[in-house]
Amino acid sequence: MNVIITGGSRGIGKELIKRYLNKATKIYAVARDGKKLKEVANLSSKVIPVELDLSNLDEVLIFSKKMSNKNIDMVIANAGISLPHSPNFTPFEEFKKTIDINFLSVHALLSEIVPSMIKRRKGKIVLISSLASIVASPTSLPYSSSKRALNSYAESLRNQLAKYNIKVINILPGFIKTDMTAKNDFYMPFLMELEEGVDRIVYAIEKEKKEYAFPKRFYYLLKLFNALPIDFRDKILQKFAN
């Protein structure tokens, strides 16, 4: 099995690489930090480090083309950024960077790989969305927008590619201990250890869950919140906007 995992230099992506070492023939680990990628590549000769900045969409398209004849069986589009939460209106460049990395780079990466999967009539595409896509925080405009866009993308893609036996798996994790959450200075309910969070992600991939949100208690609380009238919801959300 040949796999591409973006955001493979640390956090969830690095842990996913460790989990797939036994099953995979080759794992292309994509990230910017060459030094950290080298450490990951030292885990096994199966890991091929790919230094690539996913905000450079032209470079991502070139990489996708390079991968189109490598018989890629699974892409885990995991890389993502979350800017520090801010109650201020997001400057355009910051907004664009988040959307480019968290959302547009996914389609750029898949652009030449999906056609190769269609030819082979098999493949798995794993998207790492977030529970932040369920209730959009007023202090993380670009992040929640990018993740909600991913949810629509997953739904469209899943039903478009079903006839080719290509599975699209959309995963919505809650808070997991990584560099991304270490910088948050607010209370993070149901914060999970990295290993536990990645256990759940691997479970969803192996079971080919179409959509998998966790932890369930947090997910249902958010769904319940969304069932409330919009004026009531907004009143609560506006308390976080300062």
Ligand SMILES: NC(=O)c1ccc[n+]([C@@H]2O[C@H](COP(=O)([O-])OP(=O)(O)OC[C@H]3O[C@@H](n4cnc5c(N)ncnc54)[C@H](OP(=O)(O)O)[C@@H]3O)[C@@H](O)[C@H]2O)c1
């Ligand atoms: N941790 C959580 O609580 C949580 C919850 C829900 C969803 N998620 C999602 O899970 C995914 C992984 O998050 P994480 O917590 O593991 O974050 P992390 O520890 O901050 O790691 C992010 C990864 O993405 C890579 N990356 C960032 N910008 C990049 C760019 N421009 N080009 C290429 N690679 C880039 C980083 O590598 P380099 O810095 O080396 O480029 C790193 O490997 C993200 O999509 C995140 O939104 C996380």
